[in-house]
Structures are given as structure tokens and as C-alpha cells.
Amino acid sequence: MYYIGIDLGTSAVKLLLVDENGAILNEVTREYPLEFPRPGWSQQDPEDWKKAVLEGIPALLAGFDAGAVAGIGCGGQMHGLVVLDDRDRVIRPAILWNDGRTAAEVDYLNNEVGKERLSALTANIAFAGFTAPKLLWMRKHEPENFAKIAKIMLPKDYINYVLTGVHCTDCSDASGTLLLDVAHRRWSAEMLALCGVKPEQMPKLFESYQVVGTVKPELARSLGLSNHVQVVAGAGDNAAAAVGTGVVGEGGCNLSLGTSGTLFISSERFRPDPHNALHAFAHADGGWHLMGCMLSAASCNKWLCEDILGTGDYAAEQRDIPAEKLGRNHVYFLPYLMGERSPINDTNARGTLVGMTLDTTRADLVQAVLEGVAFAIRDSFEVAKSLGLSIPRSKLCGGGSKSPLWRTIFANVLGIPLELPRTEQGPGYGAAMLAMVGCGRFESVRTAAGALVEVSAVVEPDPALTSRYEERYQQYRTLYPALRPVFPGLL
Numbered sequence: 001m002y003y004i005g006i007d008l009g010t011s012a013v014k015l016l017l018v019d020e021n022g023a024i025l026n027e028v029t030r031e032y033p034l035e036f037p038r039p040g041w042s043q044q045d046p047e048d049w050k051k052a053v054l055e056g057i058p059a060l061l062a063g064f065d066a067g068a069v070a071g072i073g074c075g076g077q078m079h080g081l082v083v084l085d086d087r088d089r090v091i092r093p094a095i096l097w098n099d100g101r102t103a104a105e106v107d108y109l110n111n112e113v114g115k116e117r118l119s120a121l122t123a124n125i126a127f128a129g130f131t132a133p134k135l136l137w138m139r140k141h142e143p144e145n146f147a148k149i150a151k152i153m154l155p156k157d158y159i160n161y162v163l164t165g166v167h168c169t170d171c172s173d174a175s176g177t178l179l180l181d182v183a184h185r186r187w188s189a190e191m192l193a194l195c196g197v198k199p200e201q202m203p204k205l206f207e208s209y210q211v212v213g214t215v216k217p218e219l220a221r222s223l224g225l226s227n228h229v230q231v232v233a234g235a236g237d238n239a240a241a242a243v244g245t246g247v248v249g250e251g252g253c254n255l256s257l258g259t260s261g262t263l264f265i266s267s268e269r270f271r272p273d274p275h276n277a278l279h280a281f282a283h284a285d286g287g288w289h290l291m292g293c294m295l296s297a298a299s300c301n302k303w304l305c306e307d308i309l310g311t312g313d314y315a316a317e318q319r320d321i322p323a324e325k326l327g328r329n330h331v332y333f334l335p336y337l338m339g340e341r342s343p344i345n346d347t348n349a350r351g352t353l354v355g356m357t358l359d360t361t362r363a364d365l366v367q368a369v370l371e372g373v374a375f376a377i378r379d380s381f382e383v384a385k386s387l388g389l390s391i392p393r394s395k396l397c398g399g400g401s402k403s404p405l406w407r408t409i410f411a412n413v414l415g416i417p418l419e420l421p422r423t424e425q426g427p428g429y430g431a432a433m434l435a436m437v438g439c440g441r442f443e444s445v446r447t448a449a450g451a452l453v454e455v456s457a458v459v460e461p462d463p464a465l466t467s468r469y470e471e472r473y474q475q476y477r478t479l480y481p482a483l484r485p486v487f488p489g490l491l
Contacts, residue, residue, distance in 0.1 A: 001070040005432030008076035013052045015060045018432040022452035028060040040100035043093040066224035071435035075240025075427035076156025078176040081134040086150040095134045100339045102133035103347045123182040123272040123280040128347045132178035135195045164213035167203040172239035175281035206233035208284035209437040232438035235284035237427045244430030245395040245421045246453030248285040257400030261297030263380045265290045277343035277383045285445040292342035292380025298400040300335045318405045320363040327468025331355045333372030348487040374413040375476045393417045397426040412465040422456040
């Protein structure tokens with residue numbers, strides 16, 4: 001039997017065809033546009049996702065027996081607000097995870113409702129990317145659209161609706177809405193009321209590996225699928241990536257270096273960060289996790305190379321950085337191109353290069369960006385350690401992990417070995433694994449991870465380089481506090 005894993009990303013959807021032994025048989029990518037209507041705003045048309053998925057599935061199955069597909073799982077970008085009317089039509093473009101328009105709403109939630117109350121209700125405080133502030137923004141600025149809302153969904157949930165006709169979500173993705181009582185894995189009645197939302201407007205909650213329905217018969221026919229293809233609830237992209245890299249159960253850790261960057265620590269029990277610097281979310285394996293999320297990770301490198309330096313050859317830019325220069329760069333980069341989430345929670349923060357002189361080179365700037373992203377991830381890493389968590393090693397995945405130089409920088413900035421999964425497609429592969437569990441191929445997510453996830457290589461830190469980076473990090477961490485008062489005046 002075959003299983004389809006869907007990774008609904010910010011710039012493209014990636015589809016994987018996986019056999020029952022976990023081998024990836026085919027991959028297909030379909031890109032779609034991203035809109036920035038105002039500075040700090042970010043949105044997409046869900047119909048573009050739909051088109052990409054429905055065109056991508058036949059391409060994925062070309063040359064294979066489509067009738068052998070047993071299940072579909074979807075991992076997707078989190079937090080995005082998708083709103084449907086009473087005829088299931090999309091009301092407005094989805095407001096995405098990296099959208100910063102909700103500063104006033106975040107301030108209201110954190111300071112008037114209060115962080116302590118939010119944390120008690122949802123285990124988290126408000127961040128600009130979360131879904132609840134987007135609903136408050138929409139209620140204030142688009143009251144006519146808000147009044148039309150019949151269903152509130154997340155990006156991957158819309159794809160599941162397209163496939164099955166079922167309005168559903170899963171607990172991992174729902175954790176990032178600020179509408180879920182994470183500890184008890186149910187919608188918070190108080191948070192819904194606060195946002196002016198009725199319970200019937202919310203999708204039904206499932207665990208990530210549970211089957212929500214089958215592909216609609218007419219759609220199955222058009223895609224060449226059987227009438228029995230089961231669709232599981234799926235997961236938020238970070239939880240799906242964690243499953244795909246084997247980070248399940250107690251004490252696993254994954255670093256995802258994609259458009260955004262995340263530190264993901266899995267747990268069998270619910271233990272939120274009392275300071276709310278890290279998110280406390282439900283995990284796709286039925287447990288929980290702590291997560292630090294930076295808004296701009298690999299996108300920082302993309303911005304510098306493509307938009308500033310005018311090249312798409314990232315590897316060539318990195319070849320000019322000698323090993324002896326690592327840990328000795330005097331240029332620092334604050335990677336806050338879209339504001340920042342964890343752990344500083346500051347929508348006003350901006351990307352900043354510090355320390356340039358007349359002898360600063362192109363390579364110095366590239367190195368500063370790579371190091372700045374690693375330093376920012378370490379900020380969340382330090383929060384996790386302050387909670388008493390031991391992180392002796394971590395998995396590393398995402399597009400940025402393909403860079404040997406960046407892998408070396410990360411291993412030494414964090415001072416721990418980094419394991420590279422044999423399968424690089426974390427979210428899509430994890431989604432396919434969830435489909436396997438839903439279809440009965442494996443009895444649990446942990447069983448699937450134990451059977452399918454393998455490590456291809458380990459990047460070990462070098463003590464001398466780790467020491468140099470420790471000194472650089474201590475300098476780096478002084479920059480944001482010094483610049484924080486300046487940022488609001490730059491807007």
C-alpha cells in the first residue's frame with residue numbers, strides 16, 4: 001500500500017508518496033504566491049493551496065498504481081486564519097503565521113486580559129502569529145467579513161476539508177490558535193467568547209493520527225484514487241516534522257531550519273514554561289511539547305543572497321567563508337526581519353547588522369546571517385535549559401540543514417551533536433507516518449517512528465570552536481536589549 005504525505009508550506013506544497021516500509025517513492029512540489037499587502041503583513045489565498053494540492057496529487061502518482069493509496073496525511077504551516085462562510089466559501093485571504101498586523105490585539109490580550117489568565121486558559125500567552133489575535137483584528141477592522149464566518153480553520157485543515165468535506169483540526173495545530181485548552185485538549189469556552197466566536201464555528205478536534213474521513217467519491221475519481229482512501233487529521237508543520245524525525249515520547253529534540261526556525265522538545269507529560277517564553281503545545285503523538293519559534297530563519301539567508309546580493313547560489317556564497325573564520329566574525333546579525341516570537345515576543349524588532357567596518361566583506365555578511373540565526377535559536381535553547389531540561393543532542397531538519405557550513409555553525413553554537421535524519425522531508429514524511437498509523441499499518445506514532453526513522457550522519461561540535469562561539473554568543477545577546485528601545489521609532 002501507498003501513503004501520501006502533504007507538507008503545506010509558506011511558499012510551496014510538497015507531496016510525498018511513501019510505501020508501507022517508509023521508502024519515499026516520489027516527490028512533487030508546487031509553488032504558490034505569497035502576498036505582503038503592507039509592511040509586516042503576510043497572507044495567501046487558500047484556493048492557491050487547493051489548486052496546488054489537487055494538481056500535485058496526480059503528478060505524484062504518475063507511473064504508480066493510484067488505487068494502492070491507502071491514506072493521506074497533511075502537515076501544514078501553523079496559526080494561519082482561514083475563514084469560511086455558510087456555503088464553505090473562503091471569505092478573505094488567509095492571514096499567515098508570520099503576519100505582524102496584530103500588535104494592538106496582542107497587547108490587549110497580554111496586558112488587559114493578562115498573561116496569567118491566558119496561560120491558565122491555554123498554557124500560552126499571545127503572540128502576533130497566533131490565530132486568536134487575528135480574529136480580534138478581523139472583528140475590529142473587517143466587521144462585515146467577521147459577521148460572515150461560519151467556520152474557522154487552519155491552513156492544512158482547509159486541505160482536509162477539500163479532500164473530505166469535514167471541518168476538522170488536530171490538537172497540535174489547534175494549540176497555536178490560543179483558543180485551545182492545551183492541558184485538556186479541548187476548545188477553551190472562555191477564549192472563544194473573548195474573541196466573539198461560537199463553539200459551532202470551530203472545527204471538530206482530533207488527534208493527529210485519527211481518521212477524519214475518506215476522500216470524497218467524486219474527488220477520488222478525478223484524482224484516480226479508490227473510494228476508500230482515509231484522511232487523518234494531520235498536524236502542524238513542526239509537530240509533523242518532529243514525527244518525521246523520530247522526536248516523539250519523552251526528551252526528544254528537533255531543530256527545524258526552514259522559512260522559520262524552531263526548537264522542539266517532546267514530552268510525555270504536560271509541563272508548560274511558567275515564563276511563557278516557550279510555547280506549550282500538544283504533540284502529534286498524543287503527548288505534549290515545548291517549542292521556541294523564530295519567525296525568520298532560512299528566509300534570512302534567502303533575503304540576503306537573493307534580494308541583497310542578487311544570487312541564488314547559496315553554496316557559492318558560503319564557499320568563501322574559511323573554517324578558521326568561524327567564531328571570529330566581528331559582524332553580528334539580529335534575524336528579526338518579520339519581528340520575532342520566541343523568546344522575546346516583539347513585533348517591533350527588526351533585522352539589524354552590527355559591527356561593519358570598511359574592511360567588512362561580502363562573506364562576512366553571509367557568515368553573520370548564518371550565525372545570527374543560530375544565536376537566535378540558542379536564545380530558546382537557553383530558556384529550555386533554565387527550566388531544568390537536559391538536551392544532550394538534537395535532530396536537525398529543514399532546508400537550511402542541507403548546508404554543511406550551517407550545520408557546523410549550529411552544532412558549535414549549541415555545543416551538542418546534531419543528528420541528520422536519513423529522510424530529509426520532515427513534515428511531509430511525518431504526515432505520511434500519521435496516515436500509516438490511522439490506516440493501521442502501525443499501532444502508534446512512536447512505533448512508526450521507531451520502525452522508520454534512521455539517522456544518516458552526526459555533526460559533532462568541536463570544543464575549541466564551541467568555546468569561540470560561546471564568547472560571540474555572549475556579545476550577541478547584549479545587542480537586542482540595547483536596541484529594543486530604538487526599534488519602535490523605526491516603524
